[in-house]
Amino acid sequence: MAQNIYDNPDFFSGYSQLPRQVHGLDGAPEWPIIRAMLPALIGKRVSDLGCGFGWVSRWMRAQGAVSVLGLDLSENMIARAKADTQDPAIEYRIADLETLELPAAAFDIVFSALTFHYIKDFQRLTRMIHKTLVFGGDLVFTIEHPIFMAAAHPHWIADEDGRKTWPVNGYSVEGERHTDWFTKGVLKYHRTLGTTLNTLIAAGFKLHRVEEFAPTREQIEHSPELAEELERPMMLLVSARKTESR
Amino acid sequence: MAQNIYDNPDFFSGYSQLPRQVHGLDGAPEWPIIRAMLPALIGKRVSDLGCGFGWVSRWMRAQGAVSVLGLDLSENMIARAKADTQDPAIEYRIADLETLELPAAAFDIVFSALTFHYIKDFQRLTRMIHKTLVFGGDLVFTIEHPIFMAAAHPHWIADEDGRKTWPVNGYSVEGERHTDWFTKGVLKYHRTLGTTLNTLIAAGFKLHRVEEFAPTREQIEHSPELAEELERPMMLLVSARKTESR
Numbered sequence: 001m002a003q004n005i006y007d008n009p010d011f012f013s014g015y016s017q018l019p020r021q022v023h024g025l026d027g028a029p030e031w032p033i034i035r036a037m038l039p040a041l042i043g044k045r046v047s048d049l050g051c052g053f054g055w056v057s058r059w060m061r062a063q064g065a066v067s068v069l070g071l072d073l074s075e076n077m078i079a080r081a082k083a084d085t086q087d088p089a090i091e092y093r094i095a096d097l098e099t100l101e102l103p104a105a106a107f108d109i110v111f112s113a114l115t116f117h118y119i120k121d122f123q124r125l126t127r128m129i130h131k132t133l134v135f136g137g138d139l140v141f142t143i144e145h146p147i148f149m150a151a152a153h154p155h156w157i158a159d160e161d162g163r164k165t166w167p168v169n170g171y172s173v174e175g176e177r178h179t180d181w182f183t184k185g186v187l188k189y190h191r192t193l194g195t196t197l198n199t200l201i202a203a204g205f206k207l208h209r210v211e212e213f214a215p216t217r218e219q220i221e222h223s224p225e226l227a228e229e230l231e232r233p234m235m236l237l238v239s240a241r242k243t244e245s246r
Numbered sequence: 247m248a249q250n251i252y253d254n255p256d257f258f259s260g261y262s263q264l265p266r267q268v269h270g271l272d273g274a275p276e277w278p279i280i281r282a283m284l285p286a287l288i289g290k291r292v293s294d295l296g297c298g299f300g301w302v303s304r305w306m307r308a309q310g311a312v313s314v315l316g317l318d319l320s321e322n323m324i325a326r327a328k329a330d331t332q333d334p335a336i337e338y339r340i341a342d343l344e345t346l347e348l349p350a351a352a353f354d355i356v357f358s359a360l361t362f363h364y365i366k367d368f369q370r371l372t373r374m375i376h377k378t379l380v381f382g383g384d385l386v387f388t389i390e391h392p393i394f395m396a397a398a399h400p401h402w403i404a405d406e407d408g409r410k411t412w413p414v415n416g417y418s419v420e421g422e423r424h425t426d427w428f429t430k431g432v433l434k435y436h437r438t439l440g441t442t443l444n445t446l447i448a449a450g451f452k453l454h455r456v457e458e459f460a461p462t463r464e465q466i467e468h469s470p471e472l473a474e475e476l477e478r479p480m481m482l483l484v485s486a487r488k489t490e491s492r
Contacts, residue, residue: 171478198457209447231414
C-alpha cells in the first residue's frame with residue numbers, strides 16, 4: 001500500500017494551504033500546459049487518479065465529460081471532494097493506486113496530477129491504465145521531475161556566481177526517496193525519465209507530448225518567485241495514447 | 247554553418263586520444279545500449295551523421311548494411327575515415343548538418359552519435375531526416391544529456407556529504423552553451439528533453455526508446471571511474487521510427 005501521508009494531520013493542514021489547494025486550478029502554474037495537452041472532454045468518461053479535493057474532476061465535468069471517477073488514497077481528501085461537489089455524474093472513491101483494478105475499456109481519458117511519484121510499481125499501474133482505456137484513449141499525467149527528485153539533498157544551492165542551482169546525484173539509482181515536506185519522511189519513488197517513458201511505450205502507449213514545466217514571461221511578471229523554475233524543471237507532464245492492444 | 251571545432255589542431259589532437267577514438271566502439275561504454283536500440287542491419291541503407299573516423303559506419307557494414315553514407319563536417323575526420331576504410335559500399339563526405347539535404351526515401355536507417363547537440367536548428371534537421379527515411383525507417387541517435395549541458399558551469403561539485411553532485415541551472419533557457427573541451431569556447435546548443443522529443447514527434451516520428459546512459463555493475467568493476475556516471479546522465483539515447491507521412 002502506498003504511504004498515506006495525506007491523512008497525517010501535520011501534512012494535511014500544511015498541504016491544504018498550498019496556493020493550488022486554496023485557489024484551485026488557477027493556483028497551479030502548470031495548468032495552462034495541462035489544458036493544452038488534454039483532448040476535448042465533451043462526452044468523455046474520465047478517471048482522475050489522485051483526485052485530491054476534486055478540482056480537476058469538477059473542471060472536467062464542466063468541460064462536458066459525461067462521467068468522472070475521482071480516486072484518492074486519502075480519506076480527508078475524498079471527504080472534502082464529496083463535500084465540495086454536487087453532481088451525480090462525479091463519483092469519488094478511496095483507492096490505492098498500487099493495487100487498484102479498473103474495468104477493461106471503461107474510460108476515454110485517464111488523468112493524474114502529481115501522484116505517480118508516490119507509486120512503487122509504475123509498470124503494474126501503466127498496464128492497468130492501458131487496460132481500462134478504450135482504444136484511442138488518452139493518458140495525461142504530471143509527476144515530479146526526476147531532476148527534482150534524484151538527489152540525496154534536493155534543495156537549492158548556489159554556483160560559483162551565486163546563481164540558484166539544483167543539485168543532481170544518484171540519478172540512475174532508482175527507488176525510494178525520503179524527503180521532509182510539511183512532515184518528516186515523505187516517501188516518493190524516483191525513476192529516470194527513460195524508465196517512465198519506456199514503461200509507457202512497453203505498455204502499448206504512443207507518446208504524444210513530453211513537457212517540463214517552465215513559467216512563461218507573463219507568469220514571472222505576475223509571480224516573480226516563479227523565475228527560479230527556469231533553473232530546473234520541477235514537473236514532468238506527459239500525454240500518451242493507447243494505440244496498441246496488449 | 248556549425249562550428250567546425252574538430253579541425254582545430256588542439257581540439258583534434260586531444261580528441262583523437264579519447265578512449266573511444268583509440269579503441270573504437272569498445273571504448274564507448276554506451277555502445278551495448280546503442281546496439282540494442284538499432285534494428286537489424288542486413289540489407290539496409292544507412293546514413294551516419296557525424297561519422298567521425300568511421301567506426302560505426304564500418305561496423306554497420308560488417309553487420310550486413312548494403313551501403314553506408316558517412317557524413318562529417320570535419321576534413322580531418324573524413325580524411326582519416328577514408329584512410330581507414332577499404333570498402334566501396336561505404337562512402338564518406340564532408341557535410342554540414344545545418345544545411346544538409348538528402349534525397350527523399352533514400353535510407354532505411356539514420357544514425358548519429360554525439361553530434362546533434364552541435365546543431366542549432368534541430369527542427370530543420372529532424373524534418374530532413376524524416377524525409378530521407380523510408381516509411382518504417384529508423385532514426386537512432388545519441389546526444390549529450392540536457393542535464394549534463396544546461397548549467398553555466400557544468401562540472402562536478404560536492405554536496406553536504408561530499409558526494410559527487412552535478413549542478414543544474416538554466417535548464418529551461420535553451421540555446422548556446424560555451425564550454426572548454428580540449429580547446430576554449432566549444433559551442434553547443436542546449437535543448438530541454440521535452441523539446442528534443444516533441445520535435446521528433448512533430449516531425450512524424452514515433453518514439454520507440456529513450457535511454458539515459460548508466461554503466462552496468464560489470465562496467466564499473468572493470469572501469470571504476472565509470473561509477474560517477476550513476477550520479478547524473480551524460481548521454482541521452484533515442485530510437486524513433488517514421489510512422490507518419492508529413
